[in-house]
Amino acid sequence: MAHGxxxxxxxxxxxxxxxxIGTLYLWFSFLMFLLGGFFAMVVRAELFQPGMQLVKPxxxxxxxxxxxxxxxxxxxxxxxxxxANWMIPMMIGAPDMALPRxxxxxxxxxxxxxxxxxxxxxxxxxxxxxxxxxxxxxSTTFAPDSVNYFIFxxxxxxxxxxxxxxxxxATIMNMRAPGMTYMKMPLFVWTWLITAFLLVAVMPVLAGAxxxxxxxxxxxxxxxxxxxxxxxxxxxxxxxxxxxxxxxIIILPAFGVVSQIIPTFSRKPLFGYxxxxxxxxxxxxxxxxVWAHHMFTVGMPIAGELYFMYATMxxxxxxxxxxxxxxxxxxxxxxxxxxxxLFSIAFxxxxxxxxxxxxMLSVAAADIQYHxxxxxxxxxxxxxxxxxxxxxxxxxxxxxxKWCGKMYNETMGKIQFWIAFIAFNIxxxxxxxxxxxxxxxxxxxxxxxxxxxxxxxxxxxFMYGGAQLLFLFNVVRTITHGQPVSDAKVWEGAEGLEWLxxxxxxxxxxxxxxxxxxxxxxxxxxxxxxxxxxxxKMAPEAG
Amino acid sequence: xxxxxxxxxxxxxxxMLVVAMFAFAVFVMPPLYNLFCDILGIGGKTGGxxxxxxxxxxxxxxxxxxxxAMKNETMPWDFYPMETSVSVHPGELRSVIFYxxxxxxxxxxxxxIPNLVPFNVADYFHKTECFCFNNQPLASGEEADLExxxxxxxxxxxxxxxxxxxxxxxxxTDRSRPMLAQAQ
Numbered sequence: 001m002a003h004g005x006x007x008x009x010x011x012x013x014x015x016x017x018x019x020x021i022g023t024l025y026l027w028f029s030f031l032m033f034l035l036g037g038f039f040a041m042v043v044r045a046e047l048f049q050p051g052m053q054l055v056k057p058x059x060x061x062x063x064x065x066x067x068x069x070x071x072x073x074x075x076x077x078x079x080x081x082x083x084a085n086w087m088i089p090m091m092i093g094a095p096d097m098a099l100p101r102x103x104x105x106x107x108x109x110x111x112x113x114x115x116x117x118x119x120x121x122x123x124x125x126x127x128x129x130x131x132x133x134x135x136x137x138x139s140t141t142f143a144p145d146s147v148n149y150f151i152f153x154x155x156x157x158x159x160x161x162x163x164x165x166x167x168x169x170a171t172i173m174n175m176r177a178p179g180m181t182y183m184k185m186p187l188f189v190w191t192w193l194i195t196a197f198l199l200v201a202v203m204p205v206l207a208g209a210x211x212x213x214x215x216x217x218x219x220x221x222x223x224x225x226x227x228x229x230x231x232x233x234x235x236x237x238x239x240x241x242x243x244x245x246x247x248x249i250i251i252l253p254a255f256g257v258v259s260q261i262i263p264t265f266s267r268k269p270l271f272g273y274x275x276x277x278x279x280x281x282x283x284x285x286x287x288x289x290v291w292a293h294h295m296f297t298v299g300m301p302i303a304g305e306l307y308f309m310y311a312t313m314x315x316x317x318x319x320x321x322x323x324x325x326x327x328x329x330x331x332x333x334x335x336x337x338x339x340x341x342l343f344s345i346a347f348x349x350x351x352x353x354x355x356x357x358x359x360m361l362s363v364a365a366a367d368i369q370y371h372x373x374x375x376x377x378x379x380x381x382x383x384x385x386x387x388x389x390x391x392x393x394x395x396x397x398x399x400x401x402k403w404c405g406k407m408y409n410e411t412m413g414k415i416q417f418w419i420a421f422i423a424f425n426i427x428x429x430x431x432x433x434x435x436x437x438x439x440x441x442x443x444x445x446x447x448x449x450x451x452x453x454x455x456x457x458x459x460x461x462f463m464y465g466g467a468q469l470l471f472l473f474n475v476v477r478t479i480t481h482g483q484p485v486s487d488a489k490v491w492e493g494a495e496g497l498e499w500l501x502x503x504x505x506x507x508x509x510x511x512x513x514x515x516x517x518x519x520x521x522x523x524x525x526x527x528x529x530x531x532x533x534x535x536x537k538m539a540p541e542a543g
Numbered sequence: 544x545x546x547x548x549x550x551x552x553x554x555x556x557x558x559m560l561v562v563a564m565f566a567f568a569v570f571v572m573p574p575l576y577n578l579f580c581d582i583l584g585i586g587g588k589t590g591g592x593x594x595x596x597x598x599x600x601x602x603x604x605x606x607x608x609x610x611x612a613m614k615n616e617t618m619p620w621d622f623y624p625m626e627t628s629v630s631v632h633p634g635e636l637r638s639v640i641f642y643x644x645x646x647x648x649x650x651x652x653x654x655x656i657p658n659l660v661p662f663n664v665a666d667y668f669h670k671t672e673c674f675c676f677n678n679q680p681l682a683s684g685e686e687a688d689l690e691x692x693x694x695x696x697x698x699x700x701x702x703x704x705x706x707x708x709x710x711x712x713x714x715x716t717d718r719s720r721p722m723l724a725q726a727q
Contacts, residue, residue: 170554208564212573299662
């Protein structure tokens with residue numbers, strides 16, 4: 001029967017509770033977010049003015065590389081795994097994750113992976129300096145000695161992600177409450193199911209890529225070494241075969257979060273639920289067949305360029321369906337603009353903007369000019385930051401009252417939102433101009449003609465960093481001094497099983513699965529103890 | 544806390560997928576990549592030895608073939624083509640000499656890797672003999688005339704008037720020590 005959490009540090013080290021592990025993931029990812037943000041601040045401080053002021057170019061390269069690696073693998077991915085751990089069992093009426101011990105393992109190897117990765121910065125020769133895409137031969141023949149530690153760290157991260165996603169798949173497929181059919185699952189669960197399959201399919205490819213690097217560096221093979229008959233371009237194919245699905249791994253759970261939040265604050269069910277599911281699946285499928293649009297300049301035959309160009313443009317169709325559905329959900333809704341909603345609306349606007357610059361980049365002929373310029377940097381920060389990070393922030397504000405039973409400070413949340421929104425655009429909008437004017441990415445210095453916009457961009461970056469500290473303060477203050485809330489349904493427009501359990505969510509939920517009973521126009525759920533019995537209507541299935 | 548039968552079955556299937564995808568990346572993708580480059584004649588990789596067939600020499604046009612010789616990183620040899628550019632008629636057999644000289648005090652092995660530009664005409668450039676088919680052991684102070692015999696295919700698209708063949712010479716002494724020891 002139910003028992004509370006263990007005492008002391010052992011609770012966190014040995015826990016198999018999905019909520020504890022979700023909390024660990026979320027705090028870890030926030031720590032990594034601050035670390036990756038610090039690296040970004042070093043980059044932007046150096047780029048504040050032309051010429052070398054603060055760091056050496058070699059160290060600058062390590063900063064850009066580590067910023068990318070830490071943000072992608074340390075901040076964004078674990079943050080969404082944390083949300084999955086917390087919310088998926090509660091959303092599908094399961095008592096816990098399917099494989100709780102593996103859950104513990106998949107979290108606790110992560111700190112070691114990043115300790116190894118970050119420790120390379122203090123080694124002789126420095127840390128990884130070859131960009132987060134670690135193209136061979138830069139990452140093999142010309143790599144610093146610490147590259148073996150980098151490879152080992154990537155292996156551990158990959159193992160963690162694979163275990164985490166197997167767990168999520170098993171939970172969703174095997175542990176849904178009776179009556180929770182696939183097409184009744186909340187969209188966050190759907191997007192995570194598809195994301196988890198993407199992870200299981202492509203993380204081994206990343207592991208394969210770094211393994212081949214390891215062999216080339218240490219054991220005399222020539223996968224990527226032209227001297228032995230290999231080909232560096234092969235590396236790019238293998239990497240992007242992983243890398244393109246990876247960008248959807250990052251963004252699909254963000255889609256899921258926004259699809260939960262927008263209906264809540266529009267007080268309408270999500271428009272086009274089933275089309276959302278199919279669009280997500282279509283995006284996931286297409287992500288496997290478009291990888292070479294990252295490498296239009298390697299010298300592909302014209303047929304290849306055309307194929308990858310059109311296939312890439314095709315992704316805009318299911319993505320457009322999703323954007324249409326979010327907007328239509330808001331249309332004629334009874335909108336209110338709490339912090340999570342503000343972040344979600346900003347997500348829709350800015351993500352769509354980033355999607356359009358993505359379409360520009362997909363044009364093979366035009367990409368020759370944009371390739372490896374700040375235009376690309378601006379594009380992927382619009383989809384990664386305004387996409388994944390904004391949605392993660394929205395998710396924390398949305399579910400924080402449910403997690404800890406305290407309401408965050410709305411005013412502070414809104415101030416954070418407006419600073420983040422404005423600062424984000426000050427940072428990244430000018431990078432489009434810089435890129436179109438020809439400023440290459442990953443350089444520690446630049447020509448004088450780029451000076452003004454770089455200064456503007458750096459000022460925006462410092463403001464954006466400050467907004468994150470406000471975020472941290474707001475969350476900590478909520479936990480320590482927040483206004484207690486006790487309504488199970490924290491937001492009156494919220495729908496879903498997670499809003500039927502008590503607030504704050506008890507350590508164990510759904511020890512008895514929720515009961516679905518016929519009644520009204522849609523199915524109704526009843527939750528027996530420990531949460532007070534309460535019924536609510538599931539969102540009617542659209543389409 | 545035991546794992547249910549359904550979870551175990553799913554765990555097995557997904558683990559198999561993980562292993563399969565890893566194997567795909569390491570064992571399937573590299574050969575597949577080479578196969579694609581080979582079939583499509585892309586990547587600038589020229590083919591192996593070509594059996595010359597009797598073809599009409601197309602004297603109505605001539606194609607300029609340029610030669611570039613590069614040394615990778617620390618390769619200390621002298622290495623250059625005796626002619627940097629020749630004009631040939633398609634179908635004509637032509638020979639070019641590359642000069643290599645190992646000025647160092649140690650025995651070394653070099654390997655030349657060819658690359659052809661434009662990258663998609665590899666199918667129209669045939670080598671009947673090439674030093675690049677084998678590696679080149681040169682003893683200390685030894686010099687060598689390395690021969691390349693080639694034919695430009697008469698089917699070469701008429702839009703192409705210039706081909707550039709580059710060789711990058713790599714020092715593979717370390718990885719061919721066993722072979723070197725055997726030869727002595």
